[in-house]
Amino acid sequence: MTATIHKIGGNRAPSLEPMFKLVAPGMNKVNAVILDRMQSEIPLIPELAGHLIAGGGKRMRPMLTLACAQLLDYPGDRHHKLAAAVEFIHTATLLHDDVVDGSDMRRGKTAANLIFGNPAAVLVGDFLFSRSFELMVEDGSLKVLKILSNASAVIAEGEVNQLTAQRQISTTEEKYLEIIGSKTAALFAAACRIAAVVAESGDAQEMSLDAYGRNLGIAFQLVDDAIDYVSDGATMGKDSGDDFRDGKVTLPVILAHIRGNADEQKFWRDAMLGNRISDADLKHARTLLQAHNAIDDTLDRARHYGQRAIDAIAHFPNGEAKSALTEAVEFAIARAY
Template identity: 60%
Template sequence: MAIVVPLSGDKNAAGPVSLDRLMGLVKDDLKAVNELIVKRMDSRVALIPTLASHLVAAGGKRLRPILTLASARLCNYRGDRHISLAACVEFIHTATLLHDDVVDESNLRRGNATANAVWGNQASVLVGDFLFARAFQLMTADGSLEVLRILSNASAVIAEGEVMQLVTTGDTETTEDAYLEVIAAKTAALFSAACRVGAAVAERPRVEADALESYGRNLGIAFQLVDDALDYSARQATLGKTVGDDFREGKITLPVLLSFRRGDEEERRFWRRVMEDGEQDEKDLATAQQLMRKHGALDGTIERARHYGAMARDALGIFPDSEVKQALIEAIDFSIGRAH
């Protein structure tokens, strides 16, 4: 039976900041996005909307499309193109989740059965492809080559990131730089694209578009770092996820890298056995958690997340103070505060 490891984090932290302000500012736009998502998921092939709706209904805060809506608002955009592009961002995200669950052989997501567990791998992959196609339909309908460039590039980078993660699975010689390259691609690329699109539809100067892209990229890296720490912590269970999924799948994340680097040779042999050789028994997850606690690997991962969170905050510095800017800053605090 695995133990659960608390994340001590900032001893003075009051807990996670809410996304309520951000969601409240974009709630009408988000309602329109959700309506468009439901409409565009429709198909004469009944399995497509059934399977896609299963994943959409599973929950999630729609953070990525919300970033598109909020970024457009920060740039004083007054049209409605951001609605369809936020839906496009969510379709890309949902498609990658469907594919990821197949690759990872996952059975649960947010406490619910994954689509591949219910309908099988083939259906999940094909519906993921359908959602990617829907995303590209929305991009081309928008008519902006810049928007198409931003979102199509992000889609390619995400796929590269997933392949890079596959290559590094089980490899304890993976460097921290290589790990950061993976999460910058598979997670942060869509965060950054979601934000840059907001500046693109508003036709803002490049300096503002670059700033929003930087905000999104650094927020995405911080978000994934916290996710990787949570996979070994007590908080993971309270978030409706299974503790130790990354461990069982042999994923080389920062908590593993820090524990491996800071451990002695006997501990490194343990990591090689469970990660490289894939030889795990029911006690190994608890041992991994104990080693992470011994070497401060989870706290070290959260400290890295705070570093990237600070860079995300700095990227917003060129924008005048406003309620939406404050809400975007709170999104950083929320993402990191999930560890508490």
């Protein structure tokens, strides 16, 4: 995989374009469901939800549901509503996260909570969670309901786990991986797995797609946490350095702290406690991360999990869907380059 991170097919950077093309007809149906179900007689609800839902974003999670269904040659249409449910869960968590984090930007726009207020953002997030569960119930599968409801609970647990680890420089790599496995990877895994349930493909296929999504989700978050220190707000769609200023102890910080001398470790302790958060401090943090290869090693781990994702679908027949799913992994990692 390492050899294909920068170029695929010899001269092309990895892209989500193959997946966009693969799932375009299905995503039109998913988007129609999303537009319909975000409506309410209370005008503020569609206005606030639309600010985020219509405000960009790759819709990667629902696209994964559709792509996995195509990988299994599923001929039905149940997955369209379920993919919309997945996107509602994701959007609800974003609304809640921005309130918790005090974020200024989301998807390159002003965060909804800054425009509409924290109470409205939380309540509309609750509304979208409720809509997602309506869609699950309409599907009629208790197994699908169990998978997606469990993922919702695990995501919430992951967010609380992250909150308790915030500003704790003693956070271990194991604890960090546990957090991102819950708050990010759980929904990736569920989005992929439900395709095998509706296609009635059996437990083995379910778990293969679960493993694909889970490992992709971990790789995706590792890259996000790395580029928070090396990218800019326009590229990321949120403020650069947010994690640093919020005292989020992500893997780059964990690695730099462990490898640093006494003075450097004190800097990280002070920074994570919120006492060293100026632009100059952020610049110093980036220097330390570079000196201790913390960003490179975080991306190495992302490549490792990316390879695990690709390996999880190796036994599926070759074709457009498998190729698009493979390139989605490569794209997720190439975002850092």
